[in-house]
């Protein structure tokens with residue numbers, strides 16, 4: 001009771017300082033943890049448990065899990081992609097709010113969703129880097145913010161600025177999987193050896209997996225033994 005009272009006072013003060021309504025239901029925000037989202041909208045997010053490709057997490061229409069055609073034809077340089085949910089509803093709104101409305105504090109509750117995945121034991125956590133121009137424009141790299149939460153939560157070293165995106169690539173939206181791969185070819189490079197290391201590569205959204213493949217490829221070329229990719233959401237390619 002007392003705790004509720006204290007919580008109400010804290011959210012009251014918070015709302016005075018940062019008056020906000022939940023982007024999903026338009027009601028007044030009632031939590032600091034996931035603000036501006038309200039607690040009931042935030043808690044509708046759940047881990048995708050349906051059938052999906054055992055390697056790249058592409059959701060299947062059938063109930064049988066296996067390996068998708070894309071991974072059979074062209075095996076990715078990562079051993080597995082872990083993904084919290086599908087890019088839809090509140091999860092999509094929250095990622096959008098972080099990236100484009102620049103509500104940076106959302107990286108914490110979103111990063112905690114990644115900690116709900118069955119993450120493997122690794123030697124380092126590495127974010128998918130942004131090109132310097134993109135970074136200047138946004139002011140932060142959302143994948144780095146998420147990777148920080150994962151590194152802290154799993155007590156794993158975080159390595160930044162050693163995998164870089166040296167080539168600026170046009171937005172991937174509207175491109176086919178083939179075009180995305182060509183677009184990203186040679187975009188990433190490693191600035192050190194990752195010899196013998198197991199790496200967890202963190203990104204916010206995975207669409208065709210072209211970015212994850214290109215990032216993982218650069219790490220494998222630098223000697224990494226194994227790369228697991230972890231992302232918040234799996235989006236359908238448009």
Ligand SMILES: [Zn+2]
Pocket residue numbers: 022023024025026027037038039040041042
């Ligand atoms: Zn809400």
Ligand SMILES: [Zn+2]
Pocket residue numbers: 053054055056057058067068069070071072
């Ligand atoms: Zn696959």
